[in-house]
């Protein structure tokens with residue numbers, strides 16, 4: 433598999449898996465408006481995933497025109513196994529409570545926003561087009577999640593504690609975003625620049641939210657989990673795929 | 689094989705006026721500004737469309753309905769192609785479309801206060817109530833019943849309403 437295909441799948445998988453996680457809130461949101469908000473974000477992410485998968489499928493089919501079963505957006509989402517998914521570990525983690533869901537969305541949207549700002553000028557026209565299209569939606573996600581991080585962090589004792597707990601759960605999964613996998617290195621993305629800007633922006637919001645970054649991370653010595661980008665996932669991933677892929681596995685080719 | 693009728697781009701455009709957005713049935717695909725181009729090459733008619741939001745489920749339906757509408761009018765060999773670049777913006781919505789939206793009870797997009805991502809808790813766009821025209825309204829949620837809408841409420845007539853977000 434060439435780097436461009438792997439990279440496109442990585443972008444698609446991030447969006448699909450976070451979209452799937454957020455969709456678990458459907459009907460369970462804390463209030464109706466926020467239930468609608470998180471599922472709308474889900475819909476945007478799944479839309480992005482479709483655009484990336486369609487592109488990946490065309491690249492795969494182009495490089496192997498003789499395959500008996502050509503790749504499609506559906507086969508890539510529903511028929512790959514855990515080890516073939518290249519998403520960040522962060523997006524596959526269970527939702528936890530509302531604080532954890534919101535904080536993860538904020539970490540991810542801030543990253544995606546900075547990444548797509550670069551990718552919209554990618555030499556690859558289709559990646560650039562998808563990034564330019566998506567960045568408008570990501571702006572909403574970022575604004576929404578930043579506001580929630582501040583509202584909860586600088587809220588009641590209870591909400592503040594929950595945000596602190598979410599920080600402790602999630603922080604060790606943020607480093608993977610800035611550790612380029614082999615296939616990313618050829619994409620001319622400036623990871624170091626994204627990392628620097630991400631840290632600045634995140635710090636601003638956390639300060640306003642009266643939340644503290646873990647002291648160890650200041651020195652950069654905190655342990656960071658990695659592996660997802662290369663298909664080594666947490667145990668949660670298999671369970672997530674079981675649900676996501678159930679219909680196509682049980683009734684191959686089913687449509688409605 | 690269906691006989692192919694010669695038909696002009698203008699005629700196709702007027703047929704597409706009849707293809708509506710399934711989620712906002714007063715708007716046609718032309719009003720919405722999703723029809724980018726119509727290409728007639730030999731006996732192939734290609735309609736090039738662009739999605740509003742990446743995940744908008746109405747796009748597939750619109751694309752299907754464009755095909756059905758043209759085929760029903762004797763145009764064979766219809767192709768609907770979706771392109772992403774340049775990205776769709778609400779500026780492509782026709783004035784006619786904005787008028788119809790308002791009549792339908794949805795506040796049309798107006799780009800006076802463009803949001804800036806750098807600022808948190810930026811003031812929401814000032815949106816006019818489609819029922820009583822008051823500007824005394826506030827945003828309830830950035831996300832509404834569909835991807836393209838936000839939820840507002842009027843502080844004068846107290847009616848809740850949808851706002852078609854500026855995008």
Ligand SMILES: [Zn+2]
Nearest residue numbers: 817820842845
């Ligand atoms: Zn009113």
